[in-house]
Amino acid sequence: MRYLIAILGVLVVFGLTYAASSDRRSIRYRPLFIMIVLQALLAFALLNTSVGEFLIGGFASTFEKLLSYAGEGVNFVFGGLINQGQTTFFLSVLLPIIFISALIGILQYTKILPFIIKYIGLVLSKINGMGKLESYNAVASAILGQSEVFISVKKQIGMLPKHRLYTLCASAMSTVSMSIVGAYMQMINPKYVVTALVLNLFGGFIIASILNPYSVSKEEDILEVHDEEKQSFFEMLGEYIMDGFKVAVVVAAMLVGFVALIALINGIFTGIFGISFQQLLGYVFAPFAFVMGVPWKEAVEAGSIMATKMVSNEFVAMLDLGKHTALSVRTTGIVSIFLVSFANFSSIGIIAGAVKGLHEKQGNVVARFGLKLLYGATMVSVLSATVAGLFL
Template identity: 40%
Template sequence: MFFLLNLLGVFVVLGLVFLCSPNKKKVKWKSIIILLVVEALITWFMLGTRVGSWVINQIAAFFTWLISCASQGISFVFPSAMANENVDFFFSALMPIIFIITFFDILSYFGILTWLIDKVGWVISKISGLPKLESFFSIQMMFLGNTEALAVIRQQLSVLKEHRLLTFGIMSMSSISGSIIGAYLSMVPAQYVFAAIPLNCLNALLIASILNPGDVSKEEDIVYVPPKEERKDFFSTISNSMLVGINMVIVIAAMVIGYVALTAALNGILGFIVHGLTIQKIFSIIFSPFAYLLGLSGSDALYVAQLMGIKITTNEFVAMLDIKDRLKDLDEHTIAVAVTFLTSFANFSTVGMIYGTYNSILSEEKSGIIGKNVWKLLVSGIGVSLLSAMLVGLFVW
């Protein structure tokens, strides 16, 4: 029964997104079906086969090694903090971001990451029949993050029509950055984080193709490649990466502190009005229908619904910190769908980040396309997260 509910959830999400589409006749269902089949095969491979499990373990081991390298640098500066038996979240999850961003930027500097993004994007475009730039972008933001990926293709964005600009904004809601994976792995199971990453990438394409469908001519279907003249020298690149990393650490830390404090304050106000009422309880009611469609029941459904609401209104870190302490009390299916749903940047603050990026690299008139379609970005972010979680849920019981 719960498996059927989970399967039904996939079609319900697609149906709801389709109802929100302003150009229903232009939706390319062949591409949608192809992407769904590919995603099902990827999920089965990663979570249902020994080879897939081995691949995930190797990737997890690689990121564990990156974190251990980062820990050596952190220990040099903060030896007493790292010597504690229980290392604080700031040092164990956030500070490694500085090194991981630098590492990925080095791979980009020497063309290794760029080559990988280009080839995988080309394969996705060929399989799905969707435009090259959109396919390229979905892979790029998986490694670089939404704002960084938008900055890389800024020259091409400047000549795109508003309709296509909106597509990139919609896709940006479901990004994941390679530099942040280490922080996720310190809180939740690795296999579901790595399962969510490619699914979010493909679902961003899929949902955007339904929510904002359109035709792209062969002349327009090109991928911008930054000229070599734009590349800085090696030491300037890595130094800048480290500064970007520490800024990201500070921003994330500020957001987690602020949102947790705001939640506590709001709960205090709500509790004063209605005894026992909290924002978590409100979220558990609002998102409970979708939690049941994830194949959950009872208290697990209400708890995951609560996590969904926290993630969308605050960020995934706040929700992951919550589930981290309850992993031993939850069954595997609940953990799988919850962690998969949480593994993305889809929340209200991301809308602001996307608008700010558009405003900085494009004209104010063009960036207005984001402000006019905030609801589409939110529908996309929620839809992608739900679809990825439902696909993973089909293979974990």
């Protein structure tokens, strides 16, 4: 039964994506088949094998160590503000982003990250049938983040046609920044975070290949990565530390605003209709939760968490998931994988703003297809969760 539902889920995703495709005749099915098989194999390897367990364990323990180092800095500055043995979300989950951001800056400065991103992207371009730029951008998005990634390819932003620009933006919304992966791992099982990161990378190409199919000629298939102006090591380090701090503060502000607004809306709906806004959305999203592999008796509850992510952000939804302790392990895993992406309404503004800051005309183009971006990124999350559900 599990396999039948998974097949149904994949068919639903493909059907909904195909219905919104900009050019159905240009869809190339061979790369699609290869990538969906790769997704299934990777999900199986990560979730059901000792090799996957070892890799995830190594990844999680590395971040655990890094977070403990970050904690030294946080405790030095804020240690006296909390009681012994207690923590606050801002101090323990968000502020370590500053340290991770600094590490990313060091790896960028020493040219280690650009080398890794470029050559992984080149390998992926052979698999997905897309251009080198699209493949580079997908890998870079998963490490640098949904706004910073565009700086690295800003030489080409102004020259890109609408369809290629869409794919770049879709990749940025379908992945997450490595600087906040540590924060996710403190809220949900690291196993699900790592699995989602890998599956979303291929899922982004799969959905974009259906929703926005095109071919890139050899003349167009050029990758020009922008080298930032040379800074001293400590100039760079200070810049990345401040960037990490800005991310932490922005996420904190978004959480304060969204959590409070959702509480207000829930209160209004409960008072008038006897059902909270989140519960109402749960019924809307329940069918999607079911085709992802969630048992029907838990589908409304799971759908509510999924909807929370879309209307607010993944942090709010992960906090909400932590309150639903009665959910089965399988449902928790499927929903967790769905949550690990930037597919929400606020990301439309972030991505459009990032592109507009580099090229105003292209920023306006992005804003016009913003809802299609969110639609595609949500389909990526549903597909990743459905494939993973086969092995949970």
